[in-house]
Amino acid sequence: MAAVALRRLDADSPSAEFGPTRKRLPLRDARGRFLPKPPGRRPAPRRDVLFVTSEMSDFLKTGGLGDVAAALPRALQGGCDARVLIPGYPAVLRRLGEPRVVGRVRAHAGLPECAIGRAALPDGLPVYVLVNPALFERDGSPYVAPDGSDWSDNAIRFATLAHAAAEIAAGRAGLGWRPQLLHLNDWPGALAAAYVSWRGGDTPSLLTIHNLAYQGLFPAGAAAALGVPKTALADLEFHGQLSFLRGGIVHAAHVNTVSASYARQITEPAHGCGLDRLLARCAATGRLSGILNGIDASWDPRTDPHLHAHFAAGDWQGKRANARQVRREFGLPDATGPLFALVSRLVHQKGVDLICEVAPQIVAAGGQVVAIGTGEPRLEREVAALARRFPGRVGAHIGFEEGLARRMFAGSDFLLMPSRFEPCGLSQMYAQRFASLPIVHATGGLIDTVEDGVTGFQCREATADALRRGVQRAFRVYRLPGLLDAMRRAAMRAPAGWDAAARQYQAHYDRMLAAAAMRPAVAA
Ligand SMILES: Nc1ncnc2c1ncn2[C@@H]1O[C@H](COP(=O)(O)OP(=O)(O)O[C@H]2O[C@H](CO)[C@@H](O)[C@H](O)[C@H]2O)[C@@H](O)[C@H]1O
Structure with a gap:
């Protein structure tokens, strides 16, 4: 319990860059005495969330994940302090300028050291940028080279992202802010859940699967460079290869996918991409659910600046x-x-x-x-x-x-x-x-x-x-x-808005935090 209590205190520290802390101060009377809470108004629970993504449409997108990563952390802001962690691709650095370096992640096995920059988007959304020019500052999409082939070092690149998230969760990146939970997206972030537990941490992870067909499969020989403990190889093993997504599913406190129907389908062989039995076990123990995506308010034919003519229903x-x-x-x-x-x-x-x-x-x-x-x-x-x-x-x-x-x-x-x-x-x-x-x-x-x-x-x-x-x-x-x-x-x-999804994610966060608080404290 002590570790959890300490984490909450850390998380309360104000952040100059991101505006005043969202902590609600207790009410006092003119003499400084504490007043009872107003009836019927319970303070909103704190949820400090690191949202880990490999793309975000503010900077670059290759598909739907980019849209979700831009919309969901914003939709969560009402009830959470959700901050984004994204690799420092050229498109990110161009948009943010040189973000101020506020932390550092030490090298681990074959994963290189990285700096962490911090910036806020114009609407105040806090973004941490994982800076390593050799890994991330290259032209092309996040995943493939201009010739269409996967970047040959993708295992190292995205394990570095996942490992950085785990180090931030452990309070070892020097940020002065520690998330209470990690929200991981798809295989590029999935391994963070595994790094947390391999290193004895207790920060729970929610893993969102946007597309089970992309698992992040790499040769088994990469395990040592990724820092996978020898005793944990089975967590990732997938037909002789390493599956980043499998590692995330095994270690996440909760797994969700982006609709209820797909959440059912992936527990069956036809759509389970070889992970159906593992996912069926998650479903049976209440660890798998479906939360339908929304679309953001920019999708409005009455106002969208990209349209040739605006229109409303009937026009x-x-x-x-x-x-x-x-x-x-x-x-x-x-x-x-x-x-x-x-x-x-x-x-x-x-x-x-x-x-x-x-x-x-x-x-x-x-x-x-x-x-x-x-x-x-x-x-x-x-x-x-x-x-x-x-x-x-x-x-x-x-x-x-x-x-x-x-x-x-x-x-x-x-x-x-x-x-x-x-x-x-x-x-x-x-x-x-x-x-x-x-x-x-x-x-x-x-x-x-x-x-x-x-x-x-x-x-x-x-x-x-x-x-x-x-x-x-x-x-x-x-x-x-x-x-x-x-x-x-x-x-x-x-x-099709994001409110309903944001409420469901917050309900999962609360359940995960409550479950984490019940567990005996472990060293981070
Ligand atoms: N050439 C192009 N030019 C401009 N825009 C283009 C484009 N090609 C695609 N897009 C846009 O990219 C996005 C694609 O999103 P989808 O959710 O339809 O599929 P995707 O398979 O990438 O996402 C995965 O993740 C999302 C998010 O969870 C899930 O909804 C989805 O089912 C899952 O497969 C849309 O915004 C679409 O308009």
Whole structure:
């Protein structure tokens, strides 16, 4: 217990950079005597959280994690002191300038020493930046080199991030602030939970799995360089390799994924990526849950600065102005038929090949398709080839451009998203908010966010035939203006903010902290 009590005192110390402490001072009368608490108003519990992420859309994003990492720590601020830890990529350092060095993480096994910089984003969100030029200051995405291959030292790079989080949790990084818990995201942060327990710490971790298909698999020979104790190799072992995600699942106090349906699916072999039995055991002991992602307030067609014309529900003139603009940007002529959009990472998961198979029928029926994405070279080539095959009917942009993606959600009538699996999915929620009806495969978070025939269309299977039937239903609705109007309005009203998710995360934090407080103290 003593260790927990000490940690709480540490965490109360004010932080000059991040504004006054959020601690509520006890009420006193004019003579300084303590007053009783006002009836019915219990002070909010403190929750000091280090949110560990490998991307954040304030700086750079490759997919949905970047959006969540920007939105969730902000949504948590009401009830938590949530601070972000992110590697010092060039995009981060450019945006923050040279962050002030406030701490240091010592080298461990083959993991190099790092500095920790501190900065606050303009809205006050505190960010710790893990600075090591050799590991993080390179062009390309966080995970892959410009030629598309994984960075060869990814195991060291992200183990260094995870280890730094564990050292901050242990109070060994010299920050003058110590989180009560770690909130880890996906494999790049997952190993922090393991480092905490391998070194005898007691800071609980919540691990959020945004996509189980990416596990952070590395050769078993890397274990010594990563500082994995010989007695703990089994924690990470996955078919002869080391799985960072497995290490996180084994050691996290709680694991969640980003929708209730996906949380169920990953306990079964079809979607469990080989970890289904471990995850089923987590579920059986109440250690696995699903919390649906939200979308942030910037996704508003009445105010989004990226749009060509703003619009609200019922103002379909404004929506049509965006459609004209999108057609122009993709070099397509104006048309009276529906406009279908694909906005996605171009990977097998997203069913891009199914869209390519069905696109000729969309075109034959009088529709047009616009596609934006980057990813697997084979799928990039397929999408680009489609645009060449159907000039004036299909437009493709191989690249990543948020403003154009937003205009596509606003200008399209339907979004194509036949994902083979989908932990939550954000694109379908963005589309709904912008009155584009998603056509989805009924899987994972797509089941939980798309109401069939009301806010979009669900296809039973991830096959071209099922998608074709979904597209046919969309064409029928498009020809019925009354129904189209009703579905668009319903889609725009679909609940999608971050408040509900933030409340659920806070409830988990409280349970984890209560459980940690019950455990006997251990040395950090
Ligand atoms: N070329 C491009 N240009 C511009 N924007 C592009 C783009 N390609 C994709 N995007 C954007 O990137 C994001 C993708 O998010 P998703 O949630 O749909 O999928 P992703 O698989 O990356 O995320 C994973 O993590 C998230 C977050 O938890 C889960 O919702 C999801 O199911 C899981 O697979 C969206 O904001 C989308 O608009």
